[in-house]
Amino acid sequence: MKKLWGGRFSKQPEEWVDEFGASISFDKQLASHDIKGSLAHAKMLFQSGIIEESAYENIKNGLQDLQVQEQEGKLEYSVKYEDIHLNLEKLLTDQIGPDGGKLHTARSRNDQVATDFHLFVKEETLEIIDQINELQNSLLNLAEDHVETIIPGYTHLQRAQPVSFAHHLLAYFWMLERDKERLQDSLKRTDIMPLGAGALAGTTFPIDRNVTMNELGFSKKYLNSLDAVSDRDFAIESCSNASMIMMHLSRFCEELILWSSEEFGFIEISDSFTTGSSMMPQKKNPDMAELIRGKSGRVYGSLLSLLTLMKGLPLAYNKDMQEDKEPVFDAVKTVKGCLSIMTGMMNEIKINEDRMNKAVHQDFSNATELADYLAKNGIPFREAHELVGQMVLHCIQKGCYLLDISLEEYKEWCPIVQEDLYEALSPKTAVEKRNSEGGTGFQAVRQQLEAAKSAVFISSN
Numbered sequence: 001m002k003k004l005w006g007g008r009f010s011k012q013p014e015e016w017v018d019e020f021g022a023s024i025s026f027d028k029q030l031a032s033h034d035i036k037g038s039l040a041h042a043k044m045l046f047q048s049g050i051i052e053e054s055a056y057e058n059i060k061n062g063l064q065d066l067q068v069q070e071q072e073g074k075l076e077y078s079v080k081y082e083d084i085h086l087n088l089e090k091l092l093t094d095q096i097g098p099d100g101g102k103l104h105t106a107r108s109r110n111d112q113v114a115t116d117f118h119l120f121v122k123e124e125t126l127e128i129i130d131q132i133n134e135l136q137n138s139l140l141n142l143a144e145d146h147v148e149t150i151i152p153g154y155t156h157l158q159r160a161q162p163v164s165f166a167h168h169l170l171a172y173f174w175m176l177e178r179d180k181e182r183l184q185d186s187l188k189r190t191d192i193m194p195l196g197a198g199a200l201a202g203t204t205f206p207i208d209r210n211v212t213m214n215e216l217g218f219s220k221k222y223l224n225s226l227d228a229v230s231d232r233d234f235a236i237e238s239c240s241n242a243s244m245i246m247m248h249l250s251r252f253c254e255e256l257i258l259w260s261s262e263e264f265g266f267i268e269i270s271d272s273f274t275t276g277s278s279m280m281p282q283k284k285n286p287d288m289a290e291l292i293r294g295k296s297g298r299v300y301g302s303l304l305s306l307l308t309l310m311k312g313l314p315l316a317y318n319k320d321m322q323e324d325k326e327p328v329f330d331a332v333k334t335v336k337g338c339l340s341i342m343t344g345m346m347n348e349i350k351i352n353e354d355r356m357n358k359a360v361h362q363d364f365s366n367a368t369e370l371a372d373y374l375a376k377n378g379i380p381f382r383e384a385h386e387l388v389g390q391m392v393l394h395c396i397q398k399g400c401y402l403l404d405i406s407l408e409e410y411k412e413w414c415p416i417v418q419e420d421l422y423e424a425l426s427p428k429t430a431v432e433k434r435n436s437e438g439g440t441g442f443q444a445v446r447q448q449l450e451a452a453k454s455a456v457f458i459s460s461n
Helices: 015-021 024-047 053-071 084-096 098-102 109-145 165-190 209-216 225-230 233-259 287-310 319-348 353-361 367-376 381-398 407-413 421-425 427-432 442-460
Strands: 150-155 158-164
Touching: 024 053, 024 084, 024 109, 024 209, 024 319, 053 084, 053 098, 084 098, 084 109, 109 165, 109 225, 109 233, 109 319, 109 442, 150 165, 150 353, 150 427, 158 165, 158 427, 165 233, 165 442, 233 287, 233 319, 287 319, 353 427, 367 381, 367 421, 367 427, 381 407, 407 421, 421 427
Parallel strands: none
Antiparallel strands: 150 158
């Protein structure tokens, strides 16, 4: 079979070489984007007087027919034609005749694939933003129900201070908000059209790139043809953004896994997102959370793959860049799947408030409250800190907690202590009073909830 580019060659590659060099097995995902780009390019060729109206109408009708077949999953591709671009050109030419060969006028596969890839990343970025909004709304609904539910707060995975459970959930909301902002910002560098750059140096035909830019919905176009066909920054940035999202989801899943264990017992993950053991009948494993945690490494690998791919490439296009798509395809698919699972888990999660309440009453996370109480009654904080440390050690040795110590014993330890100490040491009081901006106090958390709702509303509109 003669290649569409084979005029200069006297020998055809063997079949296994063709298979090694072909990308149709994965870049067929770009079929709809490729057809969209071709429709815009054909219109521009006609409006610029490069092809006649009859050829344009023939090409347009043929492409629209391929578009319908693609949507219905009826198109069949061959490795003989290497990639999605040549496969679609062959299908078009078979369908409409010689006019199909006019479509590639003033265009190279280099600017064609770059345009397809930009369209793909732009579309998927917008979809991921929508999915983040859905997960954020799930977190907001859960947080609204648990403003006054108290959970131990941790540093170094050691009990530190009690916090509102809503406050803890909203920490992940704001992580996701930053992820969303990064995605929105990255659109500025994705929403640029390469089409019209040709192979690397532009074209001698009198093209009008503004026509294709407007037809394809790009906000601007590359101003340097070399940069247009060789830039993959937008793809690397998409994998970087995906890696950040996965890192945040992985952190959250780590906590869900811990909280669902018998040692914590703070939550129960729905049966829909857990599995059992083939040997141990009592098991309920948080497999979906574990898989999300594990898949973060997969997405990191996509980012590293792209960075390594691009680091030594001279201008302009190189065949190496055929390897740019699979990492992005995989990262996008993985992130979208994980966001969907996370939203489902949040919608069905069961909160064990009694277990959380018991936890904050059986620890020393109120020790800071005791130090603050002493400081507010005239004892320098550093001295108060030392005294409370001694009292905590005393309790550990006795096998009790700060709320278990009698007032008489407290007075022997520090005469300024009064009956109001017990109210100050209450976990609810400890949380409720922390109403500094951004704090875990109930009033501050409700203000934070309103800010979070506004953030989601703005990004959804």
